[in-house]
Amino acid sequence: MSKIQKPLAEEKYAKELAALCEADRESRKPAGWKLSPAAVRDFILGRKTPIKLDGESVMITQKFYGDNALVERAVITLAGSRGLMLVGEPGTAKTMLSELLSAAICGCSSNTVQGSAGTTEDNIKYSWNYALLLSKGPVKEALIPAPVYKGMSEGIITRFEELTRCPQEVQDTLISLMSDRVMNIPEFNEGNNLLFAAEGFNIIGTANTRDKGVNDMSSALKRRFNFETVEPVKSAKLEAEIIRSQCEGLMEAAGISAKIDINAAEILAEVFGELRSGVSAEKASIPKMSCVMSTAEAVSVYYQSALDAEYFGGGRISMQKLTENLLGAVMKENKDDLPKLREYYSGAVKLKAERRGGIWSEFYDSRSSLK
Ligand SMILES: Nc1ncnc2c1ncn2[C@@H]1O[C@H](COP(=O)(O)OP(=O)(O)O)[C@@H](O)[C@H]1O
Ligand SMILES: [Mg+2]
Structure with missing residues (x-):
């Protein structure tokens, strides 16, 4: 089998994550998390001493450099009830940081909406397999989950890249999802038309300050996120x-x-x-x-x-x-x-x-x- 060009963070660092999980047994974890907040921080910022895993010493390498306090604040935000929005100039590792956080918290960094001017509500919530929809009606198997649906049903992080490039009305579908933590699927029969977010679900958004003006965020949506500005490294x-x-x-x-x-x-x-x-x-x-x-x-x-x-x-x-x-x-x-x-x-x-x-x-x- 040929090697893939860019493995996902959770695959690339599988050994480090397994070692951290092993060493993390006793610590308290936020509901739905694979690791404790301290272990998530260590995964991103590195540890001085290696961890023993199956007789092997595993070094936890530093992956993000610069602002350690920002990483801690980001982890704490995600443990709470608000989403995390990473803003800053292009190339300051916002995407990298959101991938690392997702990989460490829920073991999945690929549940992602790539925001653009063409992003629709379907790309965020769900769409339908029309052949099945016509033959069987709006049943669960005819529904094609999009990343926010998947995040809510599986209790994992949804990454939303370049959120401010999306039209504002599309961005705003996130408001009720993030505050009520429930998605309404009106096509389903009454009684099972609500998808409640499982523990562990949250959203990490990224936005470039250079894109500003393309589509600003509404203040209602802003309140659902804690903002962190990722600065270029200074030294x-x-x-x-x-x-x-x-x-x-x-x-x-x-x-x-x-x-x-x-x-x-x-x-x-x-x-x-x-x-x-x-x-x-x-x-x-x-x-x-x-x-x-x-x-x-x-x-x-x-x-x-x-x-x-x-x-x-x-x-x-x-x-x-x-x-x-x-x-x-x-x-x-x-x-x-x-x-x-x-x-x-x-x-x-x-x-x-x-x-x-x-x-x-x-x-x-x-x-x-x-x-
Ligand atoms: N503070 C940093 N620590 C580690 N790598 C960095 C840092 N800033 C930039 N990089 C490098 O820049 C690359 C691109 O970052 P990316 O996450 O795509 O940026 P952004 O999403 O902010 O545009 C990273 O993969 C990494 O190689
Ligand atoms: Mg990016």
Whole structure:
């Protein structure tokens, strides 16, 4: 059987989840949860000491970096009666966090509505198999459950991606479902036309702040959620660590055994951090870019350069490739950012090359690629 490209979080980390469950026996768990809140937090933020499982030591790795308190608040929100809404710039790991939370809490991260302008109520609640509907009428087997139906009937988390991209009237179908925790199915006979949410059901939504204005949320729906803003990571060291750990995983999955070049990862992290914030370590003035310089994009620029090194470059990441891929990431969003990127090289990067030399000089020399 061929290997799948991106396994679900609960499959990818099956061993870690089993170990946490084993170590978690005594703790109290919210109704319908597989793990205690502390174990869910440990799954996402990692543990210092390994857990013994069937004679094997299992390390619980850190998966989300940055704001530990945010992760704890998110877990506590889900243990309560409100939904969790993760908002923020693209590429700040909102989706990743919601997958990890779902995998740890109910063992299923795939019960998802992908919000878009075309999302309908049927995509959220249920639809019908029309052949069965015509032959047998509105019976249970003719009903096709959508993710919120599934979440309510099985007592699991429903993830709602990009909620604010949906038309507002569609978003608002969530209001009564979330406050009453019951879905009315008028097609069924009286008596069994109510689906009561099983323990463990909740909703994790995500929304991009850059999408704002597409479709705002009604205040009634807002009250059904606790909002958490996921900020881009602030420290270059941490961002380099994210690039390292994520690319290691990507390269392993692609069957590449190359080592991560931590110097290249650190350059990229520093460059992304400075272009995002508009503040350089050398106090050089930096033009504010209009495109999103997200960590997810930094990971992808590094990975792209690492692939090039593997297949064409004799295993070494060249600064030339790093610059070319950075250029690609910037240009796909806004061509007006090109002169700003050039200005960054001839200002801040030049200073870094003069003061720190080494790989920064090589990086500065690659500016000829910024055409
Ligand atoms: N704080 C972080 N910790 C770990 N990985 C991160 C972080 N921020 C960004 N990433 C990386 O960015 C990738 C994309 O994030 P994603 O969840 O798709 O972002 P979003 O949904 O916010 O647009 C993640 O898979 C991860 O590689
Ligand atoms: Mg996302």
